[in-house]
Amino acid sequence: MSTEPGSQPETTPGPAEAAPPKRRIGLVFSVAVLGFALDLVTKVLVVSNLEGQEPVRILGGAVYLQLVRNPGAAFGMATGMTWLLAIVAIVVVCAIIWLAGRLRSAGWAIGLGFVLAGAFGNLIDRLFRAPGVLRGHVVDFISVFAPNGDVWPVxxxxxxxxxxxxxxxxLLSLLGKDYDGSSARGAKKEAA
Known part of the structure; x- marks a missing residue:
């Protein structure tokens, strides 16, 4: 510490002055690549092994594996609007890629990585599967508690x-955790 007149004492930065958490772009893309790879491998296996087959009962009937080609969204919605769903998926993928460089929260990075994996996985089906580009049907194959999506959609x-x-x-939003690593609850306590 300097003792010269007019000099400032050396201090360590407090919590408010600490460096921001590191960016989480690598975590987003690691989760996305792993999720997409799992989706792609399972779809390839299902198409090659379950095409034209009866549903396969596993886990005592808790799960049935069967190939279903879905032209719409979840729960049978938007059937016939595959092109619109493909465009929405493209927008979601682009938005997550844009936001990835701003992320500082590991939780948000993992969450957005999962969403990116899923959006990209289904987008690939819509782009490259029959009947054609932006009209491709998504490969679905997990039916719970009964075959044919009788209890829950495939x-x-x-x-x-x-x-x-x-x-x-x-969940992170409800807990006040923001994508940039800050906490909305901590900001409210400081303001009070």
Missing amino acids: FNVADSSICVGGVLIV
Whole structure:
């Protein structure tokens, strides 16, 4: 510490002056690549092994594996609007890629990585599967508690990724955790 007149004492930065958390772009893309790879591999296996087959009962009937080609969105919505769903997926993918460089929260990075994996997985189906570009049908294959989606609509790994990521993001938001690593609850306490 300097003792010269007019000099400032050396201090360590306080919590408000600490460096911001590191960016989480690598985490977003790591989760997205793993989720997309799992989705792609499972769809390839399902198409090659379940085409024209009866549903396969596993886990005592808790899950049935069967190939369903879905022209719409979840729960049978937007059938015939595959092109619009493809455009929405493109927008979602672009928005997440744009936001990824601004992320400083590991939780948000994981959540958005899951959403990116799912959106990209289903987008690939809509772009490259029959009947054609922007009209391709998504490969779904998981039916729970009964075959043919009688209890719950048939879904795939991409759909599950979107749901897991969405739930995580909503949970973080409810807990006041922002994508930039800040905490809305901490800001409210400081303002009070």
